[in-house]
Amino acid sequence: MIHKADSRGKADHGWLVSNHTFSFANYHNPERMHFGVLRVLNDDKVDGGRGFGTHPHDNMEIISIPLEGDLEHKDSMENSAIIKSGDIQVMSAGTGIMHSEFNKNSDQPVKFLQIWVYPNKRNVAPRYDQVTLDKTKSKNKFQQILSPNADDDGVWIHQDAWFHLGNFENNIETNYQIRKKGNGVYAFIIKGSAEIGDQKLEERDGFGVWDISDVKIKATSENTEILLMDVPMTM
CATH class of the missing domain: 2.60.120.10 (Jelly Rolls)
Incomplete structure (x- = not known):
C-alpha cells in the first residue's frame, strides 16, 4: 500500500x-x-x-x-x-x-x-502525557517513541502499537522486526528518501506492509528521517 x-x-x-x-x-x-x-x-x-x-x-x-x-x-x-x-x-x-x-x-x-x-x-x-526524546538515540537507527507499555521508552497508548523514529545517513541499511505477530508497519518519510523492500519512497510518501515478520529499510539520501508505525491490522 x-x-x-x-x-x-x-x-x-x-x-x-x-x-x-x-x-x-x-x-x-x-x-x-x-x-x-x-x-x-x-x-x-x-x-x-x-x-x-x-x-x-x-x-x-x-x-x-x-x-x-x-x-x-x-x-x-x-x-x-x-x-x-x-x-x-x-x-x-x-x-x-x-x-x-x-x-x-x-x-x-x-x-x-x-x-x-x-x-x-x-x-x-482521559489522560495526557508528553516526553522530550533523546535525538542521539535515533542516529542511523530506529528509536522507540511509543509503545503499549508505560515503563518503556517514549509515551504509551491503549493499543498494541509501537512507533519508531530514525535519522539516517545515505545508504545506511536497517532491518526492522515487527513487534507483534499480525501487526503491519506503516512508514512515513518525514525527510529525504528511502527504499523499503523494493519500493522507492520520497519525502512525505507513506507505505504500508503487512503479513511479514520484518522489513528492510535503506536510506537513499542524506538526513533521511523516517517514522515507523507498527500497528494491529484488525480492530
Whole structure:
C-alpha cells in the first residue's frame, strides 16, 4: 500500500494547510479509510498565532509529533504545555476530552504530524502525557517513541502499537522486526528518501506492509528521517 505525497487529500484554509494520508473532514476516499488501527495521519502547517480552538474527542489515542516551531496545547484536564521538535505528545481521549492547539509564535509557522489510533479499550479515563526524546538515540537507527507499555521508552497508548523514529545517513541499511505477530508497519518519510523492500519512497510518501515478520529499510539520501508505525491490522 503506497500513498505518494501528492496523492494525499489536501485542505488549505489559509492559516492551516493540512495533508491527509487517510480520509479526514472533507476529504473522503473509501480506499483510504485507515491502515489497521491507524486511522489518521495528518501533516499540518499552522500560520503564526493561529490554531485549533477548543474541540472535543473521545475514544481515540491522539499523538502529536512537532516537526518545526512550537505548538501550544491546553485541555479540559487543566494541562497547558508547549511541544516542539524533539517532543512527542499523547492524549487518550477515552470518555471525552476538550482541547485546543495553537501556534505559540506569531512570526513563524508550526509544522506537526497529528496521528489518531483506535484504542483497544473504550471509555478509559482521559489522560495526557508528553516526553522530550533523546535525538542521539535515533542516529542511523530506529528509536522507540511509543509503545503499549508505560515503563518503556517514549509515551504509551491503549493499543498494541509501537512507533519508531530514525535519522539516517545515505545508504545506511536497517532491518526492522515487527513487534507483534499480525501487526503491519506503516512508514512515513518525514525527510529525504528511502527504499523499503523494493519500493522507492520520497519525502512525505507513506507505505504500508503487512503479513511479514520484518522489513528492510535503506536510506537513499542524506538526513533521511523516517517514522515507523507498527500497528494491529484488525480492530
